[in-house]
Amino acid sequence: xxxxxxxxxxxxxxxxxxxxxxxxxxxxxxxxxxxxxxxxxxxxxxxxxxxxxxxxxxxxxxxxxxxxxxxxxxxxxxxxxxxxxxxxxxxxxxxxxxxxxxxxxxxxxxxxxxxxxxxxxxxxxxxxxxxxxxxxxxxxxxxxxxxxxxxxxxxxxxxxxxxxxxxxxxxxxxxxxxxxxxxxxxxxxxxxxxxxxxxxxxxxxxxxxxxxxxxxxxxxxxxxxxxxxxxxxxxxxxxxxxxxxxxxxxxxxxxxxxxxxxxxxxxxxxxxxxxxxxxxxxxxxx
Amino acid sequence: xxxxxxxxxxxxxxxxxxxxxxxxxxxxxxxxxxxxxxxxxxxxxxxxxxxxxxxxxxxxxxxxxxxxxxxxxxxxxxxxxxxxxxxxxxxxxxxxxxxxxxxxxxxxxxxxxxxxxxxxxxxxxxxxxxxxxxxxxxxxxxxxxxxxxxxxxxxxxxxxxxxxxxxxxxxxxxxxxxxxxxxxxxxxxxxxxxxxxxxxxxxxxxxxxxxxxxxxxxxxxxxxxxxxxxxxxxxxxxxxxxxxxxxxxxxxxxxxxxxxxxxxxxxxxxxxxxxxxxxxxxxxxxxxxxxxxxxxxxxxxxxxxxxxxxxxxxxxxxxxxxxxxxxxxxxxxxxxxxxxxxxxxxxxxxxxxxxxxx
Numbered sequence: 206x207x208x209x210x211x212x213x214x215x216x217x218x219x220x221x222x223x224x225x226x227x228x229x230x231x232x233x234x235x236x237x238x239x240x241x242x243x244x245x246x247x248x249x250x251x252x253x254x255x256x257x258x259x260x261x262x263x264x265x266x267x268x269x270x271x272x273x274x275x276x277x278x279x280x281x282x283x284x285x286x287x288x289x290x291x292x293x294x295x296x297x298x299x300x301x302x303x304x305x306x307x308x309x310x311x312x313x314x315x316x317x318x319x320x321x322x323x324x325x326x327x328x329x330x331x332x333x334x335x336x337x338x339x340x341x342x343x344x345x346x347x348x349x350x351x352x353x354x355x356x357x358x359x360x361x362x363x364x365x366x367x368x369x370x371x372x373x374x375x376x377x378x379x380x381x382x383x384x385x386x387x388x389x390x391x392x393x394x395x396x397x398x399x400x401x402x403x404x405x406x407x408x409x410x411x412x413x414x415x416x417x418x419x420x421x422x423x424x425x426x427x428x429x430x431x432x433x434x435x436x437x438x439x440x441x442x443x444x445x446x447x448x449x450x451x452x453x454x455x456x457x458x459x460x461x462x463x464x465x466x467x468x469x470x471x472x473x474x475x476x477x478x479x480x481x482x483x484x485x486x487x488x489x490x491x
Numbered sequence: 492x493x494x495x496x497x498x499x500x501x502x503x504x505x506x507x508x509x510x511x512x513x514x515x516x517x518x519x520x521x522x523x524x525x526x527x528x529x530x531x532x533x534x535x536x537x538x539x540x541x542x543x544x545x546x547x548x549x550x551x552x553x554x555x556x557x558x559x560x561x562x563x564x565x566x567x568x569x570x571x572x573x574x575x576x577x578x579x580x581x582x583x584x585x586x587x588x589x590x591x592x593x594x595x596x597x598x599x600x601x602x603x604x605x606x607x608x609x610x611x612x613x614x615x616x617x618x619x620x621x622x623x624x625x626x627x628x629x630x631x632x633x634x635x636x637x638x639x640x641x642x643x644x645x646x647x648x649x650x651x652x653x654x655x656x657x658x659x660x661x662x663x664x665x666x667x668x669x670x671x672x673x674x675x676x677x678x679x680x681x682x683x684x685x686x687x688x689x690x691x692x693x694x695x696x697x698x699x700x701x702x703x704x705x706x707x708x709x710x711x712x713x714x715x716x717x718x719x720x721x722x723x724x725x726x727x728x729x730x731x732x733x734x735x736x737x738x739x740x741x742x743x744x745x746x747x748x749x750x751x752x753x754x755x756x757x758x759x760x761x762x763x764x765x766x767x768x769x770x771x772x773x774x775x776x777x778x779x780x781x782x783x784x785x786x787x788x789x790x791x792x793x794x795x796x797x798x799x800x801x802x803x804x805x806x807x808x809x810x811x812x813x814x815x816x817x818x819x820x821x822x823x824x825x826x827x828x829x830x831x832x833x834x835x836x837x838x839x840x841x842x843x844x845x846x847x848x849x
Contacts, residue, residue, distance in 0.1 A: 390578035392565040393543060394592035394639065401566075404595070408582045 241468065244461045251458030258462035268446070268463070275443040278357065278432065279425035282364045286421050287414055289365060290372035294413075297373070298380035309377075316370045324434050327363045328354065331435070359435035360442075364425060371424065372417035379413025419478045423471050443467055494557055496521035496679060497542075497647060502551035504537050511537045513703040514551065519681070521646075524673050526682045528690040528726070529700030535683050538700075539649055542681065544568050555646065571640030571678075572649040576656065577632040579624035585635050586611070586620040592643045610638040613672060630661040634668065641676060650682045654689065666692055687727050691715070699723055721847035724773045731779075731816045733772045734849065737764040745846055747772060750812040755788045757841040762848065769849035776819035778843040781806070787838040792816065794835060808837055 248258050262268050293312075297305050315323070330336045331353040338350040353359055383406065391401040429444035436442065443463060451460040495518035504512040512534040519525050527535035540546040542553050544565035553560045560568055579588050587594075589610050593603045611617045614634040624632055633653055640648055650669075654662045670693060673680055684690055690697050691711040698708040699722075707719040711727075718724035721732070735747040738754070740763065746756045747770060755772075764770055780787060781804075792808035795815070799805075806818040818837055 386574055386576055386578045389545060393570055393572045395566050396595045397566050400595050405580055
């Protein structure tokens with residue numbers, strides 16, 4: 206509710222202050238709107254005017270497969286991130302504040318570490334002769350190395366790791382706003398821990414899950430480095446395909462069309478999420 | 492002796508070296524309204540939480556109809572509770588909040604609907620069924636919490652300072668509601684508060700807690716008219732304490748010498764004091780008179796201030812020893828003239844005073 210009222214007031218305040226907002230509007234126009242329009246124009250003019258780039262994109266089985274795979278990876282990554290982040294966020298929310306800020310610091314620290322370094326670290330851990338496979342074989346749990354890299358599993362592990370902070374941060378905010386006494390009240394009302402989670406904690410944390418989930422999903426859709434390094438050739442993602450189209454094939458028109466489709470899908474998702482959260486008037490705020 | 496309905500037996504709770512509750516034992520008959528009264532940190536909430544299952548006692552037992560509750564997790568104890576803060580589920584409507592305990596018990600829809608309607612009628616919020624808790628006032632929220640806690644007909648209702656977040660007028664209004672609901676449902680209520688007026692107003696019996704122990708348990712009248720200790724006398728109602736020296740006691744009536752040297756005879760006492768022992772005499776503000784009665788003792792004072800409150804007066808007097816005395820005689824027409832303090836004396840019946848060891 207706080208979130209929605211904040212949104213309302215900022216929108217209502219826009220016309221009154223639009224004079225002083227002019228420099229900011231110019232900046233947004235110059236660096237965000239102009240490039241997007243240029244992208245759109247290029248996708249319908251390069252190499253010649255028409256919709257042939259979009260036709261190629263949706264007509265070819267390969268490109269459609271890349272789109273579907275991109276959504277598959279982003280969905281799996283988002284789902285796994287929510288599952289892993291929820292217990293961590295809950296722990297952070299109920300921890301004593303002093304200890305909580307230390308754990309928080311560790312999570313933030315991982316965000317500040319270079320992305321490439323972290324992804325290469327996962328390569329070392331996940332490859333056939335990597336730390337994980339050798340440890341498991343050494344313990345006699347497996348006899349053949351597990352295929353953990355250059356496939357969906359590798360991409361998921363690497364990306365979930367990178368996305369976790371973006372899920373944990375909004376979720377902690379939402380969970381902290383929930384009064385723990387509410388859960389005690391639910392218990393005395395007869396709700397088992399599972400019922401209390403399902404009927405009280407989960408619905409109350411939905412705004413945080415939605416905010417974090419959308420962020421993770423959208424970031425995953427356009428992710429390049431991790432899928433390129435940890436993924437396989439059979440499950441290429443959109444960003445990788447755009448890079449190849451532009452760099453190797455020098456087909457700017459097709460690359461622009463793919464990028465524009467990605468943008469439209471992302472904005473549509475965002476609109477849907479705003480609709481859902483706004484309509485439910487769910488508490489907690491984003 | 493008939494078996495008690497709820498029995499709290501030698502419940503003790505320690506946090507490290509700190510003993511929050513010392514071996515508290517209380518038997519509660521069915522249908523009683525029992526209040527745990529005491530200053531904060533006196534162990535009253537900790538005892539309540541042991542019954543709710545939020546904190547396991549370090550030793551002792553809690554028996555409901557002869558069965559121990561301790562091994563039963565909170566959600567299976569079937570106890571109702573209203574909390575200090577508003578603990579309604581913010582994403583559910585008022586009706587769904589009240590229905591919640593029935594839904595988790597998987598009661599059929601028809602029964603849930605009927606029961607929710609009954610409960611909302613009980614707390615007089617029938618027209619608010621579809622509102623969300625955020626759209627209700629604090630008093631309304633606590634009434635919904637009460638309806639939710641009673642929806643599954645729990646044998647016991649626990650209330651942990653449910654009115655402390657409300658303003659005075661609303662508190663009195665909901666106190667009346669709680670009395671009515673207790674009368675209509677006959678549920679056994681354990682009520683925690685630090686407000687002695689609230690305790691006197693609501694309870695059948697009051698257990699006064701002090702530093703983890705029960706200082707005295709009894710009806711409001713017992714605690715007010717027959718306080719077992721200076722602490723009880725000081726906590727329940729308003730009291731004036733005067734230092735004195737005990738001279739002798741015969742037939743439960745003592746003779747004492749006040750600090751200014753005056754002798755008072757016939758002061759009620761239940762304790763035996765030695766000759767010359769330092770004591771404290773307690774006199775309720777309303778026991779003082781501005782005019783002498785047939786058996787009254789006089790106290791030489793300086794009148795500092797007088798005020799008229801309609802049903803009674805309030806006089807602030809100071810003894811020669813410097814103690815301030817709160818005097819609240821009824822505003823009797825006969826006494827009206829004497830409020831202009833001429834004699835600089837106030838009077839009290841020694842039989843209405845109490846002696847406690849200093």
